[in-house]
Amino acid sequence: MTRASSALASYRHGSQRSFFATNERLLPIGSYNEKFGVTLSLPSIVGRSGVVRIMEPEMSPEEEQALKRSAASLKKSEDGL
Numbered sequence: 001m002t003r004a005s006s007a008l009a010s011y012r013h014g015s016q017r018s019f020f021a022t023n024e025r026l027l028p029i030g031s032y033n034e035k036f037g038v039t040l041s042l043p044s045i046v047g048r049s050g051v052v053r054i055m056e057p058e059m060s061p062e063e064e065q066a067l068k069r070s071a072a073s074l075k076k077s078e079d080g081l
Contacts, residue, residue: 023047026055036071038078 030041031051043055059067 024052033071036068036075038071038074040067040071040074 024045024047026043027046028041029044029046029051030039031044031054032038033040033042033054043057045052045055
């Protein structure tokens with residue numbers, strides 16, 4: 001096992017333990033975002049029933065525009081399926 005895969009396995013194991021130890025946890029996870037109409041990976045509060053709330057980190061205007069462009073590109077690709 002490489003150092004990177006060992007670290008990832010360790011992270012996953014720790015995440016599972018912390019998830020089951022409490023009701024909610026802040027995790028970077030992909031979920032459907034109604035605001036953008038596509039699935040995006042953003043920090044989210046995850047509870048036993050799934051994503052409780054999607055967090056939008058503070059972003060510069062340039063970062064916000066880049067996120068909007070990415071979401072629009074994903075939506076366009078999705079619509080073409």
